[in-house]
Amino acid sequence: xxxxxxxxxxxxxxxxxxxxxxxxxxxxxxxxxxxxxxxxxxxxxxxxxxxxxxxxxxxxxxxxxxxxxxxxxxxxxxxxxxxxxxxxxxxxxxxxxxxxxxxxxxxxxxxxxxxxxxxxxxxxxxxxxxxxxxxxxxxxxxxxxxxxxxxxxxxxxxxxxxxxxxxxxxxxxxxxxxxxxxxxxxxxxxxxxxxxx
Amino acid sequence: xxxxxxxxxxxxxxxxxxxxxxxxxxxxxxxxxxxxxxxxxxxxxxxxxxxxxxxxxxxxxxxxxxxxxxxxxxxxxxxxxxxxxxxxxxxxxxxxxxxxxxxxxxxxxxxxxxxxxxxxxxxxxxxxxxxxxxxxxxxxxxxxxxxxxxxxxxxxxxxxxxxxxxxxxxxxxxxxxxxxxxxxxxxxxxxxxxxxxxxxxxxxxxxxxxxxxxxxxxxxxxxxxxxxxxxxxxxxxxxxxxxxxxxxxxxxxxxxxxxxxxxxxxxxxxxxxxx
Ligand code: SF4
Ligand SMILES: [Zn+2]
Ligand SMILES: [Zn+2]
Numbered sequence: 381x382x383x384x385x386x387x388x389x390x391x392x393x394x395x396x397x398x399x400x401x402x403x404x405x406x407x408x409x410x411x412x413x414x415x416x417x418x419x420x421x422x423x424x425x426x427x428x429x430x431x432x433x434x435x436x437x438x439x440x441x442x443x444x445x446x447x448x449x450x451x452x453x454x455x456x457x458x459x460x461x462x463x464x465x466x467x468x469x470x471x472x473x474x475x476x477x478x479x480x481x482x483x484x485x486x487x488x489x490x491x492x493x494x495x496x497x498x499x500x501x502x503x504x505x506x507x508x509x510x511x512x513x514x515x516x517x518x519x520x521x522x523x524x525x526x527x528x529x530x531x532x533x534x535x536x537x538x539x540x541x542x543x544x545x546x547x548x549x550x551x552x553x554x555x556x557x558x559x560x561x562x563x564x565x566x567x568x569x570x571x572x573x574x575x576x577x
Numbered sequence: 578x579x580x581x582x583x584x585x586x587x588x589x590x591x592x593x594x595x596x597x598x599x600x601x602x603x604x605x606x607x608x609x610x611x612x613x614x615x616x617x618x619x620x621x622x623x624x625x626x627x628x629x630x631x632x633x634x635x636x637x638x639x640x641x642x643x644x645x646x647x648x649x650x651x652x653x654x655x656x657x658x659x660x661x662x663x664x665x666x667x668x669x670x671x672x673x674x675x676x677x678x679x680x681x682x683x684x685x686x687x688x689x690x691x692x693x694x695x696x697x698x699x700x701x702x703x704x705x706x707x708x709x710x711x712x713x714x715x716x717x718x719x720x721x722x723x724x725x726x727x728x729x730x731x732x733x734x735x736x737x738x739x740x741x742x743x744x745x746x747x748x749x750x751x752x753x754x755x756x757x758x759x760x761x762x763x764x765x766x767x768x769x770x771x772x773x774x775x776x777x778x779x780x781x782x783x784x785x786x787x788x789x790x791x792x793x794x795x796x797x798x799x800x801x802x803x804x805x806x807x808x809x810x811x812x813x814x815x816x817x818x819x820x821x822x823x824x825x826x827x828x829x830x831x832x833x834x835x836x837x838x839x840x841x842x843x844x845x846x847x848x849x850x851x852x
Contacts, residue, residue, distance in 0.1 A: 386735045386771065387688035387845055388799065388834040391825035395844040400695035403843065405660025406600045413596040417823035421784040422831075427767045429775075442767070464749030465765045471749045 426455065429463060431550035432477040436574040438549050439477050440466025457484050519543060519566075527567060544570030580710065580759045581612035587813040591820040599660070601819060604840055606658035607650070607699070608816075611707050614649035618642065621712050631720075632712055632732035632758060634686040634705075642711070644678055647704035666696035685842075695843030702839040706757055713758035723762040727770040729755035730762050735836040736770060736801065738814040739792075743807035751803065754814040756839050769794035770801045771836070781828050788812075789821055791828045800833040815839075 389395060396402065396410030425446050432439045440463035447455025460480045464471035483489065493511035494503040526542040545568050547559045556573055563571050588605035592598050621642035631637075651671050656664065670678070681701045684690055690698050713731045721730040728735060736753035740761075752761040753770060768775045769792070777795030780803070788808035793800040802821065804812050818838050825835060837844075 387690065387837045387842070389837040389841070389844050390832075390834045391822060391829040391841075393826065395829075396822070396826075396841070398692055399837075399844045400699045400840060400842045401597070401600055403662060403692070403696035404600070404603065404666070404699060405662040406597070406603075409597050409600055413823050414826050416596045417826055420823075420827070422781050422827045423784040425780040425782060425790065426778070427780070429767065461749075463766075 424455070429466075432473065432480060433548065433550055434476045434480075436549045437468060437474075439463075439469035439473055441473065441477065441480065457481065460484070523566065538567045539569060540567035541569060543568055545572070547571075547573035549574035579612050579615055581608050581615065581707075584813050584816050585609040585612060587811060587816040588819070590811070591816060595820060597819070597822065603658045603660070603663060604816075604819060606655040607703050607840075610650040610654040611646075611703050613653045614646045614704070615707050615711055618646060618649075618707065618711050620715055621708055623712060623715055629722075630729060630731055630733040631716065632709060634709075634732065634734075634757075639682070639708070641675070643682065643704050643708035644675060646707040646711075647678070647700065650700060650704055650707070662696055666700065670697055670700055685839075690837075690842045690845075692843040698842050699840050702842065706759070706839065709758035713755075713760050716760075721760075721762070723764070725765065727753070727764065727773065729753075729758060729760050731755065731760040732758045734758065736764075737836075737838060738802040738804060738818045739764065739770070740812065740814060741766070741803060741805045741807070743805075743810075756815070756836070766803075767792070769797060769799060771799035772797040781824070781831070783824065789817070789824065791824060791833070793828065793831070793833050798833055800828055800835055802835075 389399070393410040393414035396413065397407055401409055423446060425444065428443045428445070430441050430443055432441050441460055442463045443457055444459040444461075445455040445457045458481075460478075462469050462471040462473040462477070493506050493508060495506040495511065495514070496503045522543050523540050526540065528537060528539040528541070531537050545559075545563045547556060547563075551559065551573075559573060560571075585605050585608040588601050588608060592601040592605060595601055619642055622638065622640045629636075647670065651667055654667070656667075659667065673681075678701070681694065681697060682705060684694065685698055685701050685705060709732055716731055723730045732755060734755050734757040737756040739751045739753045741749060741751050749766075751764050751766045753764045754761045764770065765775075767778050769778060772794060774794055774796040779793055779795070780790040781793055781800075782790045788805050790803045790805075791800045792803050802818055802824070804814065804817060806812055809817075815838065819840065822841070828835075
């Protein structure tokens, strides 16, 4: 549209008085209105789009959070529902997805890598660096020990059957492609990418 | 029942005890006159199939239908609901030449209302709404292309407010409502109706309430209202927009601007832009 027909207005007691409201004869109405809303507090809320992480359907969800109006205040998630604009689920969620609010606030929710040392009976929080280094080391050890380059008949197979891999249901096509490339290159056959859709 | 009859009924219900009681009652009288004016109004110039919005006032050559509607509104409005300045505006319009009226219509339709004309312009806006609503009612909805735009697919005007539908197959969808021709169209939620951004959207609501939110966009500093019909079934977008101007006062204090309601005119502000 070449011509913009949006007449913007910042509403206030003064602008209402100067507008048609005042011009039609309701001069003090803006002041009365502004005084009337003064006791009310404004609440800041957000609706954030995301995908349900529970299965490969990857339903769209809207995550509602509520916080006060200051930009840095931490807001809390109060509600999760199906995204009506999402082409996959059109606002619906199955029982698992509909229960995600409980999962988000669960005391048992895993929020960072945890490690149980050999011989220990409890998990302890560790850094991502530690966790990734440890995973890499264990994968390498396991692969070196169990990798099958050729089968009984001497045919090259390059299999690694003693380790499996899970992808994420809400990965994009591109991330799914890269995951597949990486996992197959190592020889892993036990691979679930949750990416059938 | 016309959209105007429903709107007038809602305004009458909202007015008692409201801070803007007198104003809401006057607009109720105006909208009731719109309802009376639209009965038997000639359909006006209907374009053939056009690309884009077929009733865009920028490209559509308007005929005198809207002036017929204006004359009827001025004649039938309940004068008892009009304060002195409103009565003067009514008299001034009744005496105005067709040419001068067309100038006012151009001004309103291009979003260029001067403060000195604000009172007259409310009647002009009401008459143009009647003419455009009459034409829009004759369009084939299947021929309109909403194209996920923040402008009305029938006439290209900005929306007056959005409504989130309850129940049924359209559960949870947002529909925007045209400020000129009363057409409604679907628009993705949590997306700025002015600039299309989905990035920095947040909502403002009165603490503890959930039937109305201002959808604020940090990208363009604009906002628009979203009503949740689930919480208040009798909502009417234009009427409830006027009755909730109190929220606009608080949202305005945070620096956000909105598109003017067609009956709250004459004060222009540029949205603050990139910051
Ligand atoms: S809501 Fe249910 S079906 Fe949809 S992604 Fe989540 S678990 Fe899968
Ligand atoms: Zn329209
Ligand atoms: Zn915006």
